[in-house]
Amino acid sequence: MNGAESLVRTLHGAGVDVCFANPGTSEMQFVDALDRTRLMRCVLGLFEGVVTGAADGYARMAGKPAVTLLHLAPGLANAGANMHNARKARSPMLNLVGDHAVRHLAYDAPLTADVAGAATPFSDWVRTATSAATIARDAAEGLAAAAGHPGRIATLIAPADIGWEEGGVIAEPVAPQGPRPLDAAVLDRAAALLQPGTLIFCGGSVLEDPATLALLAGIAAKTGADFLAPTSNRRIERGAGRSDIGRLPYPVDLALERLAPYSRAILIEAPAPVAFFAYPDRPSLLLPPGCETLQLADFDQDGCAAIAALAEAVGARPAAAADRPRPQAPQAGPITLPALGAAIAAALPEAAIVVDEGVTSGRDIGTASAGSPPHSWLALTGGSIGIGLPMAAGAAIACPDRPVVSLQADGSAMYTIQALWTQAREGLNVTTVIFANRSYEILKQELYRVGANPGPDALNMLDLSRPDLDFVALARGMGVPGRRVEDAAELCRAIADAIAEPGPFLIEAML
Amino acid sequence: MNGAESLVRTLHGAGVDVCFANPGTSEMQFVDALDRTRLMRCVLGLFEGVVTGAADGYARMAGKPAVTLLHLAPGLANAGANMHNARKARSPMLNLVGDHAVRHLAYDAPLTADVAGAATPFSDWVRTATSAATIARDAAEGLAAAAGHPGRIATLIAPADIGWEEGGVIAEPVAPQGPRPLDAAVLDRAAALLQPGTLIFCGGSVLEDPATLALLAGIAAKTGADFLAPTSNRRIERGAGRSDIGRLPYPVDLALERLAPYSRAILIEAPAPVAFFAYPDRPSLLLPPGCETLQLADFDQDGCAAIAALAEAVGARPAAAADRPRPQAPQAGPITLPALGAAIAAALPEAAIVVDEGVTSGRDIGTASAGSPPHSWLALTGGSIGIGLPMAAGAAIACPDRPVVSLQADGSAMYTIQALWTQAREGLNVTTVIFANRSYEILKQELYRVGANPGPDALNMLDLSRPDLDFVALARGMGVPGRRVEDAAELCRAIADAIAEPGPFLIEAML
Structure with missing residues (x-):
């Protein structure tokens, strides 16, 4: 061998x-x-x-x-x-x-x-x-x-x-290292911090376990502490019947505002919240100055066990999920950002896997879909655009019986557009929704922070028109059928139809 | 500032x-x-x-x-x-x-x-x-x-x-380092080696200067030495009226055969020829064992000056270029590899810039086009596929008055297919010819070296069909017009037409 x-x-x-x-x-x-x-x-x-x-x-x-x-x-x-x-x-x-x-x-x-x-x-x-x-x-x-x-x-x-070369020797499996134990003293201190004005900031495996999220909500109800997840996460299990967890907003000013009320923070499988980028006149760390911060579980520790221990310490029980209305399909009309969120939220079926590389246009879809049937939500965690289409393919291969809905900003899609071909070859049930705003919108927002009045050369580098990208043609070129949609109600129907059909489909939503 | x-x-x-x-x-x-x-x-x-x-x-x-x-x-x-x-x-x-x-x-x-x-x-x-x-x-x-x-x-x-931050200070230009001087003793030794059975193996700036290539041919005519370039080069100035220089073949066995006759080698802005990849039963270095090898000019030295000095030492003068016939357009019929080469060679206009990422299908086009009007030939130098379409864009921006003909293997094209959009936005006169053989043909050839009888899993990883890529649709999706061609004579006309029109155009040549 x-x-x-x-x-x-x-x-x-x-x-x-x-x-x-x-x-x-x-x-x-x-x-x-x-x-x-x-x-x-x-x-x-x-x-x-x-x-x-x-x-x-x-x-x-x-x-x-x-x-x-x-x-x-x-x-x-x-x-x-x-x-x-x-x-x-x-x-x-x-x-x-x-x-x-x-x-x-x-x-x-x-x-x-x-x-x-x-x-x-x-x-x-x-x-x-x-x-x-x-x-x-x-x-x-x-x-x-x-x-x-x-x-x-x-x-x-x-x-x-x-x-x-010959001489290969098959090796026995090696057991992976489990989580490092929690520190009992830190746990005690964390439990003592639980009160109004305290934020439990948690990510990683915590977000993947609906039972832990229910317990977290129970702790909050019992103690008055709040809880929040990082902006972008590996996977969140969410939707109707599950405890919802908010996410820190991406824009630095909104993030600062969201965290301003807290004087204590408990970190679980998450670092202290930090701005995506530095700005001349904004802090890097987003918790208010003087906020007491305690790392209860680091990435190499078990966040779910930490929350279970906190719950036991304060006598909290799992909270029942709030009764959230099932999202309604949007009215006919232009695909505004609220209509985009409504269309996707209303179309999501049971057990969907949502891949979120929606960037600016996708920011409100999480809120809109909190009452959609239970689903998994996978996001861009490292900030390097160009993972959405491939990630959707990989998720579909892992879960062949679950539909994948890929929410995809147009600029980001172009980094790894080749993934559509893999979706076609493997016959994956991935419905891609391209958010076609025809610009690097996030960079335009950032540019306006730097220069008050950008000129044509700058805007030229952030603009994706001239020529317009035609994602339906790109998809067809790789064997993926698709269509362009300009109406919000039609978008909702198109997504639902594509999910119901096997195999990949691409919808270019004109914003 | x-x-x-x-x-x-x-x-x-x-x-x-x-x-x-x-x-x-x-x-x-x-x-x-x-x-x-x-x-x-x-x-x-x-x-x-x-x-x-x-x-x-x-x-x-x-x-x-x-x-x-x-x-x-x-x-x-x-x-x-x-x-x-x-x-x-x-x-x-x-x-x-x-x-x-x-x-x-x-x-x-x-x-x-x-x-x-x-x-x-x-x-x-x-x-x-x-x-x-x-x-x-x-x-x-x-x-x-x-x-x-x-x-x-x-x-x-x-x-x-x-x-x-403020406080920027404009700096004066810094002069780049020029070439390191040649060694007179090495020059003398090299001149003494010039005789039949000696190979001058040269790359870099030598290939960019028609006068130096003419002098090189003169040295060969005078001394009986041969000369050859590496397989892939930054730029070769070639075509009718210019001295042609052969290139080392890519396949290891052909390369070994090509170099077998030599017992002495003089290297000028090129390393000793080495196989692209190692194989269990083939040497890494391709010159015959015992071949005396002399580095006359390394990459940091002036190869053109080295050749001028050699010519002076042996009293050689520039050789007139051989009279090569202007390539003829192919007959109507399927696009075989010889027909592909003929179609491109016949369509090349004066002062074209040829970007060569043709990989297996493109190997014979250099030979076919030796008599085409004078042109520049840019190749994939580092072996990492996915430079052709971008390189064509950059060459067109450097030389807005020269047509660019981009010879592009289909598998390689997909690594940086996004370059078509830049060609469209900038209105570049680039004619892309996709060599659509629908496989990683080079890897199939390599696989047959490893396993005698590859099965479906292996071939699956080297095959680009299922689904077929439609490059005309991909181009259209990025604002580049295009067409598919299945006939050799039609291909030649299509290339000539596309070159004559301003702006980018893509031709998918079905092999």
Whole structure:
């Protein structure tokens, strides 16, 4: 057995059964091993950012890592932005990256570059395999590093010869590290802080467990403390019958206003809230000066256990979810932002997976859909636009029986538009709604903060018209049917229809 | 004057008048400075790989760097693959990358990551600006580092506050380092090696100067030595009336066969020829064992001067170019690879710029077009597919009066397909010919080297059908008109027509 086959068999033995791939020549022995063993579903992306974005979506919904297969340093660089987003989500991911055969690295071949250097900024764990006999063990350890609490980005670099050489040895699975225990004294202090004027700021696994969210609401009801989630999160389980959790607004002034009332903050699987960007006249940290801040559970601790312990300490019980009305379809008329939110909220079916890269146009849809049937909400966690379409593909592969609704800003969609082809090839039930405002609207808002009166050169760099993008044509070019919609009521029907049909569909909503 | 404006004014003073950009919030003060000063043509790319690929194409044709404007570590990662290609081409490039304000870096904001770490694998020069007073000087030094001999990739990281703070000081231009002098003793030894059985292997600036290529042919005629260029090069000036230079074949066996006759090799602005990839049963270095190899001019030396000195030493004069027949248009019929080459060769007009990312289907077009009117030939130098469409855009911006013909493999086109939009927005006269064989054909060939009998999973990862890509629809989606062609004679006419019309056009050639 060669090194490549030992690696594939080891990963499969540890539970990996999907490989998102964009391989090159230096990975052909892994392609061959995947082919001969037939142990994994192999999903091709036409660009590496599709591969890692899909792997993130898969991991968020499957609760375990897929493996990605990437090609040398430039291919890894192409994958980097969505590795970054996954890393900020604390999603588990194991990247397998080929490199030249060891003897070949001495020469300046055209594709020679520093693979480990390219991996390091976007990985928590990087290792280069050194022999066919040990590469499977490396993979098992990389998988364990990825699959711990929190999830991590592990990158294993595999020189070609180590894949093709004989002497591979299948390795036993390695148990991932569980969460670090909570500190009892910190718990006591946190419980003592629970009172009006205290904010419980929590993310990560807390948001994925409806029972914990109900308990959190119970703590709030019992103590008068408030609770809030970060702006963007790996996954929130929400919708009718579930406790809803608000999210910190993105715009810095709104965020400051939202946090102004608090003099105490308890952090659970979340950092102290920080502005997305710095501004000359605004603070970086968003809690009011002097706010007492306590990290009850860090990313490597169990936030759900922390909330359970808090509830026990104060004698809180799960709160019943508020009775929220089912969202109503919008009236016929232009697709204003409120109408956009209403259309999506009304169209969401039971068990939908919502992928949110709506950016400016999508900001109010979360509020609008709080009463939609229960659904999962996956967001852009690392701020690097271009994960929505791939993440939708990966989520659909993880959950073939659940419809995926992909809320997608137009500018952001163009970074990884190639993901539509993967959606078509794999026949995924993804309904993409493009929010076509034809600009980098978020940057226009930021520019007006910097210069009072931007001129044509600046606006030119933030404008996506001239020529207008035609997303229906782009989708058709990759085998995804679609249509353009200009009316809000029609949009709601179009989304519902597309969800009901199998396979991908794209709706370009003209804002 | 703030730091951003001092930087823009300094770069403009040193000759930079184009900025390829994909900015984000942390670059808004640079966008604002570009807007207020109006000193540079700002060209927006919808993805960062478009930005750096275009910058490379621009530099190859303008002979000087543009500046790129990129956003934080993930944006830089997206730019990395084409920085890699440009670096292997020794093209000059200055990347300006924003980072968070210095005080903001202490917090784990969503977009925080190691910008310098992401820059290093794909840059020759990396610096982080430290004050508004010195950022312009940093930029002048970065530009000089980029614009030396050879060209280099320089990356200047600009924290947002250093751009927005007052106190910017315009810096004087810094002279780039010229080539390191040749070694007289090495020149003597090289001249003594010139005889039958000797190969002059030369790249870089040698290929850009028709007079030097004529002198090279004269040396060969006088001494019996042969000459050859690397497989892929920054730019070759070629065509009717010019000395033609062969290129080393890509497939390793053909390359070995081509180099087998030589017992002596003189290297000029080229490394000893090395296989693109390593294979279990093939050498990495391609010259025959025992071949005496002499580096007459390294990348940092002047290859043209080396050839002039060799000619003088042996008393050679420029050779007249062979009289090559003007290529004839192919007969009507299917677009076989020979017909493809003939169609392109016959359609090429005077002064065309050919961008070659044709990969397997394009291999014979160079030979077919040796008798086409004089033209420039730009190739994929770093092996990382996805530079063709952007490079064509950048070349067209550098040379607005010359038609650009972009020879583009279908699989490779999908990595940076967004470049078509930039071609449309800027109204560039680029004729893209997509070689639609609907597979990663090069990888299929490599796979057959690894596994004798690939199964469906492997072929699935190398196949681009199911669904077929429709490049005409993709182009239309980005404002570029196009058509599909299935006949060789029609293809030739379609290319000639598209070149004659201003603005971009895409032809999907069905192979």
